[in-house]
Amino acid sequence: MKTVLITGANKSIGFETARQLLGQGYYVYLGSRDIEKGEQAVSQLRAEGLSEVEAIEIDVNDIASVGAAREALGHKIKVLDVLINNAGIGGAMPQTPLETDITVFREVFETNFFGVIEVTQAFVDLMKGSEEPRIVNVTSGLGSMALHNDPAWKYYAVKPTSYVASKAALNAYTIVLAYDQRFTSFKINAVDPGYTATDFNHHSGPGTIEDAAARVVKAATLGKDGPTGQFFSDDNSPETGVSPW
Template sequence: MRTVLITGANKGIGFETARQLAQSGNFVYLGSRDLQNGQEAANRLKAAGIANVAAIRIDVTDLASVKQAKAELDSQIDSLDVLINNAGISGEQQQYIAESGMESIRTLFETNYFGAVQTTQVMLPLLKRSSAPSIINVSSEIGSLTMQMAAGRSPNWSNFSTYGATKTALNGFTVMLANELREQNITVNSVTPGYTATDLNQFQGFKSVEEGAKPIVQLAMLEDRTVTGRFFKDGGEIPW
């Protein structure tokens, strides 16, 4: 049984990822900024017969909260096998990056980028005690520079320009960290769930949460230790 921590797991794709991974026999910690929301999410899974879950409070934008979550995990487990940096916000729309206020831009980066970075840094000692540790950053195809430059890209992507920039930064973090940790047997990859119907997009996405969680779960369950520093979606690898 592997031990998994998922940030932002009390709802949406994070919750569904937790459900699928727990059903596959992993023990999953559902990270939530609000502990009550996390406990309610864990209780829903337990009511469905999935007992190998627990809630943990973690606000990825608050370093003290991240450190407290790590201390709590230290008291309960010997190592962490998989960290899934899923917590994220989409921000207000339309968010043309040429017009967005700096406060709005900073707010998006604080959660989507800096939150993932500091959570990873704090959790690294626990991950290093695993025999096969993995870090998975939940990104978006909107953060792919190659796909942004493609002639056939969706014009609606401009509504998420600032959000997309945070995911481009997150992808850069994935590559840099993968290179730094390659010799330590820690895999680091990005994955996009695709346009999934969640409150992140006012439930406008065309994919179900079950479909959106699928590539994240597949990456978390992957046993090939040579796969690192790459970007995936449902169906295979995509360009940076």
């Protein structure tokens, strides 16, 4: 049975991703900053008959928490097949380049960028034992620099500065990480789940959580001939499913 760790998985897209992967036969380690909320999420899934799941306490903003989660998981398994870096924040709004306080930038980058790096570095040794290791970095269509410079883009006027910058940085990390592992069996990709109705955006998005999670799951379950180093976005590029960086 393949194993997967999903950060920020006690609700929303992360939770639905866990549900869908459980349905495909994965054993899910449901990462949650608040272990009580994580246990509640696990109880809900088990009530649905999805039993191969347990909560892992992990705060991606706290390197000690990440280390403790790695130690805890290492006592349970020797191989981690999939890592989904899902935890993320938007930061206080509005965000403009000249008026947003630097503390907002630091807070958003701590979760959306540095947290991903810390988690990836902590767990990659467990992944090296997998025959088909997969890393999925959940990004945003707003992380595309090419599209932000295109006045014809439908989201051209949407530019929450610290969030945009953090996701662009995450995309850059995905590129160089995939390049670094290009001669291995790793598949490492960034996935834009689309503008989805969640607590994150006060349920303003038109997309469903189910569709958003399915995009993440698709990248998490790529076969051996699947792509790596890609920025998948059905929202930005519905025809090809691949967004410009």
